[in-house]
Amino acid sequence: xxxxxxxxxxxxxxxxxxxxxxxxxxxxxxxxxxxxxxxxxxxxxxxxxxxxxxxxxxxxxxxxxxxxxxxxxxxxxxxxxxxxxxxxxxxxxxxxxxxxxxxxxxxxxxxxxxxxxxxxxxxxxxxxxxxxxxxxxxxxxxxxxxxxxxxxxxxxxxxxxxxxxxxxxxxxxxxxxxxxxxxxxxxxxxxxxxxxxxxxxxxxxxxxxxxxxxxxxxxxxxxxxxxxxxxxxxxxxxxxxxxxxxxxxxxxxxxxxxxxxxxxxxxxxxxxxxxxxxxxxxxxxxxxxxxxxxxxx
Amino acid sequence: xxxxxxxxxxxxxxxxxxxxxxxxxxxxxxxxxxxxxxxxxxxxxxxxxxxxxxxxxxxxxxxxxxxxxxxxxxxxxxxxxxxxxxxxxxxxxxxxxxxxxxxxxxxxxxxxxxxxxxxxxxxxxxxxxxxxxxxxxxxxxxxxxxxxxxxxxxxxxxxxxxxxxxxxxxxxxxxxxxxxxxxxxxxxxxxxxxxxxxxxxxxxxxxxxxxxxxxxxxxxxxxxxxxxxxxxxxxxxxxxxxxxxxxxxxxxxxxxxxxxxxxxxxxxxxxxxxxxxxxxxxxxxxxxxxxxxxxxx
Numbered sequence: 312x313x314x315x316x317x318x319x320x321x322x323x324x325x326x327x328x329x330x331x332x333x334x335x336x337x338x339x340x341x342x343x344x345x346x347x348x349x350x351x352x353x354x355x356x357x358x359x360x361x362x363x364x365x366x367x368x369x370x371x372x373x374x375x376x377x378x379x380x381x382x383x384x385x386x387x388x389x390x391x392x393x394x395x396x397x398x399x400x401x402x403x404x405x406x407x408x409x410x411x412x413x414x415x416x417x418x419x420x421x422x423x424x425x426x427x428x429x430x431x432x433x434x435x436x437x438x439x440x441x442x443x444x445x446x447x448x449x450x451x452x453x454x455x456x457x458x459x460x461x462x463x464x465x466x467x468x469x470x471x472x473x474x475x476x477x478x479x480x481x482x483x484x485x486x487x488x489x490x491x492x493x494x495x496x497x498x499x500x501x502x503x504x505x506x507x508x509x510x511x512x513x514x515x516x517x518x519x520x521x522x523x524x525x526x527x528x529x530x531x532x533x534x535x536x537x538x539x540x541x542x543x544x545x546x547x548x549x550x551x552x553x554x555x556x557x558x559x560x561x562x563x564x565x566x567x568x569x570x571x572x573x574x575x576x577x578x579x580x581x582x583x584x585x586x587x588x589x590x591x592x593x594x595x596x597x598x599x600x601x602x603x604x605x606x607x608x
Numbered sequence: 609x610x611x612x613x614x615x616x617x618x619x620x621x622x623x624x625x626x627x628x629x630x631x632x633x634x635x636x637x638x639x640x641x642x643x644x645x646x647x648x649x650x651x652x653x654x655x656x657x658x659x660x661x662x663x664x665x666x667x668x669x670x671x672x673x674x675x676x677x678x679x680x681x682x683x684x685x686x687x688x689x690x691x692x693x694x695x696x697x698x699x700x701x702x703x704x705x706x707x708x709x710x711x712x713x714x715x716x717x718x719x720x721x722x723x724x725x726x727x728x729x730x731x732x733x734x735x736x737x738x739x740x741x742x743x744x745x746x747x748x749x750x751x752x753x754x755x756x757x758x759x760x761x762x763x764x765x766x767x768x769x770x771x772x773x774x775x776x777x778x779x780x781x782x783x784x785x786x787x788x789x790x791x792x793x794x795x796x797x798x799x800x801x802x803x804x805x806x807x808x809x810x811x812x813x814x815x816x817x818x819x820x821x822x823x824x825x826x827x828x829x830x831x832x833x834x835x836x837x838x839x840x841x842x843x844x845x846x847x848x849x850x851x852x853x854x855x856x857x858x859x860x861x862x863x864x865x866x867x868x869x870x871x872x873x874x875x876x877x878x879x880x881x882x883x884x885x886x887x888x889x890x891x892x893x894x895x896x897x898x899x900x901x902x903x904x905x
Contacts, residue, residue, distance in 0.1 A: 372737065
């Protein structure tokens with residue numbers, strides 16, 4: 312009597328488990344179908360652009376096909392020299408601005424983050440609150456006065472308005488990200504170093520920075536991507552074609568009268584996002600963790 | 609006095625770059641912009657004080673201002689919820705250790721990292737061409753697509769789709785939030801025979817509310833600030849018929865095409881106040897639907 316009761320319950324429990332596993336498997340399959348379909352739609356435009364960069368102009372439109380009838384590398388050669396200045400120049404300009412911006416952001420933001428996370432000083436909470444408030448202010452509000460300031464300094468049509476602010480820790484997101492990271496490091500390290508007579512700078516340089524390479528790398532990667540893609544800054548401050556960064560140069564394809572150069576335009580578009588794409592492939596882990604940690608864009 | 613100096617020296621030394629930036633590039637320009645908003649200023653002549661005239665003109669006579677408000681609000685109100693719903697849906701499908709999650713995550717995030725680039729804005733213009741990819745796909749299912757970019761009834765949808773396509777970062781943040789929900793809750797609900805809908809509304813939504821709120825505020829601010837997509841797709845002018853005249857595009861146009869720096873500053877302040885008001889409203893309503901876990905009662 313008791314035996315059968317037990318086996319009956321165990322049987323139902325097992326059946327229940329099996330039914331659940333079957334259901335889970337079916338749901339899992341459905342999920343994969345949904346996810347694969349969605350990711351294909353998501354990626355389709357990008358693949359289409361790659362394929363368009365190999366097509367002659369007359370095959371680009373009116374076709375969904377991703378496979379060009381003939382692979383035409385000409386678009387790349389033509390695109391590179393399609394504008395009045397060669398893309399060699401534009402890529403060098405972009406690289407120059409981007410490298411200096413990354414360096415500036417990492418140094419200046421880590422300074423500020425170290426002060427907020429590890430040092431004590433009067434007014435710290437107030438400055439911290441003000442820093443967080445700057446996160447909300449749209450760039451368009453400071454744009455005009457900043458422009459007038461740089462105009463008066465004679466910096467318009469130079470790269471200084473794009474680079475100097477990066478050395479002044481303007482990106483509160485990065486400061487916030489670094490503070491979060493620094494706070495996880497044990498304070499005993501600082502205290503031990505202080506007892507050994509280390510200065511705050513020595514502690515920053517020899518202890519905090521080496522232990523925070525992931526946070527620095529994350530800030531550097533985002534800084535790279537945002538500066539490389541930045542459009543409004545260069546649009547406002549650079550007026551001579553030979554000073555243009557890559558995004559401004561790409562825009563020239565659109566404003567050129569009628570002369571449809573779609574293939575070359577797509578070829579250069581692909582090249583312009585290639586560095587970002589490679590960074591993403593290489594540093595995917597850091598990028599994804601960085602977003603989860605700080606809510607970065 | 610000397611002690612005070614010594615105690616604060618290190619902190620302020622490390623904070624110095626940020627402090628300089630804060631005064632010269634953030635708070636200084638914000639105040640300067642407020643001052644300029646009460647003036648008439650075209651760079652050539654010194655600013656001329658006109659009191660509230662810019663604001664009066666804006667609200668009483670400026671039809672482009674009203675149009676810009678309407679376009680921007682439509683964009684925010686449609687694109688932000690759509691993006692969040694999409695992000696949450698995909699995040700839920702990705703949750704619970706699905707196979708190849710790393711691949712999916714990377715694929716879904718890729719558009720977000722490339723989406724701000726001019727290359728993608730250019731691509732978008734071509735996708736929504738009359739004989740572009742979107743209409744070719746619609747033709748497959750027997751629909752005749754409209755002139756997306758030339759018809760003011762449809763043009764805003766191209767930008768909404770572009771924004772929703774970049775749902776990657778809210779998705780990653782949702783994913784982290786979903787991981788934090790204890791699995792036992794779902795199991796308990798299953799034993800009580802709760803269906804998927806019930807589980808979603810009784811467990812997922814309330815426990816995820818803080819994350820939903822965070823994403824909502826962040827994406828809303830981003831949407832109000834978005835610029836380069838609208839600028840490129842509308843050819844810099846908000847065309848067709850100002851249907852893509854985002855607030856930021858209008859501001860840029862006033863400041864840098866017409867050199868109406870005073871009026872553009874007033875526009876910038878209105879934008880700042882709108883963003884602040886929306887954020888405040890979100891925070892105010894949040895106490896009715898967002899409850900944090902450490903709260904009691």
